[in-house]
Amino acid sequence: MDFLLYNVVLNSILVGVILMTQFITYPLFQFINSDFKTYHKNYTKRMGYVVAPLMILELLLVIKITTQHYSNTIILLIGVLTLIIWLSTFFIQVPVHNNLSKEKTKNQIIFLIKSNYIRTLCWLLKLMLSIQILDMN
Numbered sequence: 001m002d003f004l005l006y007n008v009v010l011n012s013i014l015v016g017v018i019l020m021t022q023f024i025t026y027p028l029f030q031f032i033n034s035d036f037k038t039y040h041k042n043y044t045k046r047m048g049y050v051v052a053p054l055m056i057l058e059l060l061l062v063i064k065i066t067t068q069h070y071s072n073t074i075i076l077l078i079g080v081l082t083l084i085i086w087l088s089t090f091f092i093q094v095p096v097h098n099n100l101s102k103e104k105t106k107n108q109i110i111f112l113i114k115s116n117y118i119r120t121l122c123w124l125l126k127l128m129l130s131i132q133i134l135d136m137n
Contacts, residue, residue, distance in 0.1 A: 003068070004134050007061045007078075011127045014054055021047075022120045026113045029104075036104040044097055055089070058082065074129050081126040088118040 025043075032039055059082060066079040096112045099105075 003061055003065050004130070004137060007058070007065060008127070008130045008134050010054060010058050010061060011123065011130050014051075014058060015123050015127050017051060017054070018116075018120050018123050022113070022116055026109070026116060029100075029109045029112070030106065032104075037101060040097070040100055040104070044101070055086070059086065072133070074133050078126055078129050078133070081122045081129070085119050085122045085126075088115070088122070092118070 029036075029040075062079055062082045066075055069075040092115045093112070096108055096115065099108050100112070
């Protein structure tokens with residue numbers, strides 16, 4: 001099995017999702033005025049169905065790749081970027097979404113947009129490095 005190729009494919013899908021989220025979905029949160037709580041609750045639930053399995057699969061792939069190629073600096077960096085993505089997701093994005101589910105504030109939405117650049121940039125860099133590693137093998 002070519003786990004490096006699977007990683008590139010999965011990473012590409014997640015980059016597509018994060019770019020749509022970063023530049024379309026989160027900025028549009030600012031313009032939803034009627035029943036934001038219901039919208040946000042449905043958004044996070046549905047997004048969770050899409051993203052959670054992909055992120056779990058990504059984590060498992062990265063663990064597999066990292067343990068097979070632990071002496072490769074680029075692959076170790078891919079592992080670190082994946083860890084940063086997970087930490088940002090669960091210690092920054094999830095708490096902000098929890099706050100937004102209670103009360104929509106402009107400051108929370110702006111913080112969500114700005115802090116999400118951590119994941120956006122990490123997934124983009126991870127994809128570039130993953131493609132580089134794929135080309136090297």
